[in-house]
Amino acid sequence: MTTVLLVTRLAGDTDLLALRRSGREAARALGLDPHAQVRLATALSEVGRAALPGGPVDVQLAVVPRGAAPLLRAELVASAPLAVHGAAADGGVPAAARLVDVLDVTDDRRTVTLGMALAPGARTDDLADLRGTLGLGHDGGALDELRARHAELLRAHDELRAQRDELRRLNSTLARAQADAQAMYAQLSAELEETNSGVVALYGELDERGRELAAANEAKSRFLRNVSHELRTPVNSIIGLTSLLAESRLDAAQADQVGFLADSAGTLLTLVDELLELARAEAGHLDVQPAPVDLAALFDELRGTTAPLVRDGVELVVDDPAGVALVTDRRLVARIARNLLTNAVKFTERGAVRLRAATVDGQVVLTVQDSGVGIPAEHLEDVFEEFVQVPNHLQPGARGTGLGLPYARRVAEALGGTLVAASTPGRGSTFTLTLPAGPAGPAGAVEAVEAVEEPGTLGHVLVVDDDRAFGAVVAGLLRDDASRVSLAHDAEHALALLRDDPADAVALDVRMPGTDGITLLARLRAEVPRLPAVLMSSGPAPDLPDDLAGTPFLPKARLDRATLAAAFAGRTAP
Known part of the structure; x- marks a missing residue:
């Protein structure tokens, strides 16, 4: 219910106050x-x-219920329409609208209703005393009202002046902070510019050093490739001549000396091979030829080659890799595994060395675990650096170059896998080779040349090799299986010999100055399509054209009488 508190009429400024x-x-x-x-x-x-200004104004002041929060409402009825826009916008009705919670103006602009919301729960049921007070107050006290308003204005003025002084102080503080920030920014900009100049110069120097290192590394790799190949040729000749010498009639002392010579030549060839293979791996020139790998046969082969190196008191355990299928380059994975096993038996005095294989998450994992001296944690990655050998009490008696593990890791990466090591000093090491399994399929051994016990007579064999010493070795290996052996030192010499006396078979060095062995074989096959031939080299197996595919290839380092005879006997036509 609406409770009227005051009804009055304004006729002048006194009433307004x-x-x-x-x-x-x-x-x-x-x-x-x-x-x-x-x-x-x-x-x-x-x-x-x-x-x-338009005449008397009727005023009603009342409390109006409005939900939980009543409204103190004032209604002013003017004698003439009020200005609510335009020039009066800084005072009058527009100014009042910014001060109160509610303000409404009728369409004729003569009645203005304004109000303030009271607090929820404000008592409005007994306002009789308030009505009496407001009535008495309206009869007089205009001077008191003026004084009260003046006091309010003074307080407001003091507050504004205090706020102005505070703003001035804050502006002064802000100006000083801004000046300090600008000075700091200028200093930091100068320092940053100087630093950037130094960084640019440093990057330029690093780029130059990087190019120099890359060039030096390439030169080193090129030197290793060239020198290694040149070293292999005479070493192969020494090994072949030693093999021939060992078959001659020697007394016990001479046989021992020839054996020592063969061992030393073999060690030298191993070192040269490691240098050459490392250079190829660093240059990314490894020839990867994936094929299904018969892991059982490979493990048997590794057991046979590693067993003679095992010390007394050490057990070599090779687990059966049944059910593990792997498609990769058998030759390369065998080198990695052989390298790991050789290192393991070198540094194991007692206990066991174990080789195993398993399929984990679609990958093949080969592990070589030993109970040897172990590797300190700070040297665990050093063993994969070239020429690094971790000191231990077995090191003086273990021959090695420090190239095996770096080569093994690079080969593992070339095969798309990883090689990592874990070790505890005094308790042993575990090397883990992880390789992609490759396409699923039955594992099969790499095709090998099968030896024959009684090869037939080869007739006239022409050996072509620019290394005369190795040519003599091949001739010596063929003396029991060929009726006659001729030697030529280059392609032109070979063709001249064949014009005078055709050969029944040829053994050709792949790498020769001028016309190489593959080109020469193509010319010979053009004239004699079914001419038996064997290719030899100190390097890797060459890529052959389709018309020569299937021609047997023999590495010079592993050439012996049985292998050479088997190669001729097992292949009589391309």
Whole structure:
């Protein structure tokens, strides 16, 4: 229910001041805070001042229920329409609208209703005393109202002046902070510019050093490839001549000396091979030829080659790799495994060395585990660096170059896998080779040349090799299986010999100055299509054209009488 607190009429400024005071008193009595009291009194004053020029203004002040929060409402009815826009926007009705919670203007712009929301639960049931107070207040006290308003203005002025002083202080502080920030920014910019110049120069120097290192590394790899190949040729000749010498009639002392010579030549060839293979691996020139790998046969082969190296008191355990299928380059994976096994038995005095294989998450994992001296944690990655050998009490008696593990890791990466090591000093090491299994399929051994016990007579065999010493070795190996052996030192010499005396078979060195062995074989096959031939080289197996595919290839380092005879006997036509 609406409770009317005051009904009055404004006729002049005195009435306006009385209305201001009455509105403030009503707001105070109904629990509004001091700021809300002043806002309501000011809004009444603004609307009343705008309405008085048109004539008397009727005013009603009442409390109106509105949900949980009642409304202190003032209704002012002017004698003439009020200005609500335009020039009066800085005062009057527009100014009052910014001060109160509610302000409505009728369409004829003569009645203005404004109000302030009271706090929820404000008591509005007994306002008789308030009505009496407001009525008495309206009869007089205009001077008190002026004094109160003046005091309010002074307080507001003091607050504004304090705020102005605070703003000036803050602006001064901000200006100093900005100046400091600008000075710091300028200093940092200068330092950053200087640093950037140094970094640019450093990057330029690093790029130059990188190019120099790359060039030096390439030169080193090229030197290793060239020198290694040149070294292999005479070493192969020494091995072949030693083999022939060992078959001659020697007394016991001479046989021992020839054996020592063969061992030393073999060791030298191994070192040369390691240098050459490492150079190829570093240059990314490894020839990877994936094929199904018979792991059982490979493990048997590794067991046979490693067993003679095992010390007394050490057990060599090779697990059966049944069910593990692997497609990769058998030759390369065998070199990695042989290298790991050789290292393991070198540095194991007691216990066991174990080789095993398993399929894990679609990959083949080969592990070589030993119970040897182990590797300290700080040297675990060093063993994969060239020429690094970790000191231990077995090191003086273990021959090696420090190239095996670096080569093994690079080969593993070339095969698309990884090689990692784990070790505990005094308890042993585990090297883990992880390779992609490759396409699924039955494992099969790499095709090998089968030896024959009683090869037939080869007739006239022409041996072509620019290394005369090795040519003599091949001739010696063929003396029991050929009726006659001729030697030629280059392609032109070979063709000249064949014009005078055709050969029944030929053995050709792949790498020769001028016309190489493959080109020469193609010319010979053009004239004699079914001419038996064997290719030899100190390097890797060559890529052959389709018309020569299937021609047997023999590495010079592993050439002996049985292998050479088997190669001729097993292949009589391309």
